[in-house]
Amino acid sequence: MGTDREVYYFATKKMCVGYGEKPLIKDVEIALEKGKIVSLIGPNGAGKSTVLKSIAGQLKLLGGAVYLGKTDMADMKGNTLAKKMSVVFTQKVRAELKTCRDVVATGRYPYTGWFGVLSKEDGRIVDEVMELAHITDIGGQDFQKISDGQKQRVMLARALCQEPEIIVLDEPTSYLDIRYKLEFLSILDEMRKKKGLTVIMSLHELELAKLISDKILCLKGEYIERYGTPEEIFEADFIRKLYGIEDGIFAEDERFQAYIRQVGSYGEGNYGSGDDVRRW
């Protein structure tokens, strides 16, 4: 399996995750090239956040390993890892008496000196990233007083400010309206094209997962249900099964049935083929 690591930038090997002693999900195997996007999908409570926390090194692995390049992440020191991987979790940063710009600037932490004073260069990067995330105009506002959607963009800017090679996001688009959902994902798309950013995220919106992901990981139960390209995942009745939408449910309502068919299939719905869609 050693050759895999040379091809793939990010890989998990037999990763077992969970809280305490008992593994919640076993033998997670993800392999991802640099600059690719993987989305985790699955029903509520399937353990998407647990997998993401484990990947980010915030939850002790109950078995297996996570590799970045050729290095086992467990062997990386905090600061080294911080310069490679950043996170956007559902939990927001606590930011008492901080402006949005202050919050973004906290992403520069691993690069500052002993007392954490920002250099001119740090400031330039902060401004650049804020421009990219379209939050320059709210930079001076109190972080606690802006909307959830704005907060989410600030959190993304914070993570990008860390200049990571790989970014881990837990349901990053949940609080955003349709425009900002698309905008948020387009920023990630741009970053991976320009800088080769690798993205691992969980998404609730299947349509979005379908159109932006290179790989999709389906979580349900003790083992990974399926891992593959959107074409492979969104086929026939798989989504129905994954989310436990049995035949009986909504059977009488044709509107719901149509919706499920559309979401659960690849290339059928309103989106056209995957390649067209990626150009938006």
Add this chain to the structure above:
Amino acid sequence: MNRDRKYRYLTAFCLLGTGLIFVFLLNICIGTVRIALPDIVQIMTGQESAEETVTRILWDIRFPRAAAVLILGGALALAGYLLQTFFRNPIAGPFVLGISSGAKMAVALVMIFLMKRMVRVTSADMIAAAFAGALLSMGFVLLLSRRVGSMSILVVSGVMIGYICSAVTDLVVTFADDADIVNLHNWSKGSFSGMTWENVKVMAAVVTVTVFLVFLLSKPLGAYQLGDAYAANAGVNLKWLRAGIVIFSSMLSACIVAFAGPVSFVGIAAPHLVKKLLGTVEPIFMIPACFLGGSVFCLFCDLLARTILAPTELSISTVTAIFGAPVVLWIMGRKHADKQD
């Protein structure tokens, strides 16, 4: 950092600095014997024109006392700030969480034990005992905080631990010899009286080192304020940082208890007022500002404690509670209001 902030920090530090000098001088001048400023200057510069008694009062009583209040007040505010950061709770503090009372109990036990054996109790013994007691209480609070998620329950538990420790202390004091009781009684209620230069030297050494170490932690502390997940992602070693905060805050609390007994509310009120003054929570500014703020607050309260009912002295906690407790109520009221927004 933008301009406005720079000016704000500068103004805040100037205010705190001049405030400190001002109350320090007041503390030295005012008392049962009033000493005018020119006399103090004369005595300080070694001109022997002043009366011998005045010189003695100044050198042996007022100066060491004011110096002690300055050091301990600062230490107390900083201990409070560290605990508030640690528990992410604006009303955490050494007194509220029962840490002062734990230290007090340990010191009382050790004092009585040593006095019975006619061993002289040194400042270092007292600090060591207080530190052990503080860590013990802190341990209990930490255990509880793991089990209960709610911050208000944590505070209630802290208060309960405080009551238990105080009860044990009272019990021990009741069974102590008559001569010891007088000493212990004053101290266990909290008072800055009777400070000697020897005391001041020891506390200055301990507090200076601890404050310096805390200041070195200002960067990880700043990251810790964002929340565990983001601090970890920034590369902070949470285990070591937490251990550091526990040890340093216990050490600072221990120092105060060893020399002045438990002093209430300064640890909550001073950091909060300073935060409002600075308009930031950045540790790199808050750590020195808290120290100054605590010093000013305590010097002011000690001045009142000595003078309001002179020659009788009030216990320092009586005065700090009068000015500190309303601040706590204010914080709680605001917190509640924020939630409703």
